[in-house]
Amino acid sequence: MDSWWLTVLGDNLVWARLRVREAGSAEVLDGHGQVLSYDSEDSARAALLDAEFVAYDGLDEEDALARGFSLREISPPQGIDGKPAMNK
Secondary structure (H helix, E strand, O other), X not given: OEEEEEXXXXXXXXXXXXXXXXXXXXXXXXXXXXXXXXXXXXXXHHHHHHOOOEEHHHOOHHHHHHOOOOHHHOOOOOOOOOOOOEEO
16 A cells, blocks of 8 residues: 655655555655655655654645645646656
């Protein structure tokens, strides 16, 4: 199961993908293209939250506007290599 997370750094929107593996471990593909492994989904989520990421599917328009963007202006990255990108 994949979920997208995002944070704002200056004028840049940074995406990260959280992927939960069948065995219960998890990996995060960060905005630099690095894959970080975690022993559980909870520890991966905690790391994302510590880095001030928020779950894309948990945002509403008011939350997005408070972070400097509109949900109507963005969508999770879709690319050939699957790597998240910095954009805004």
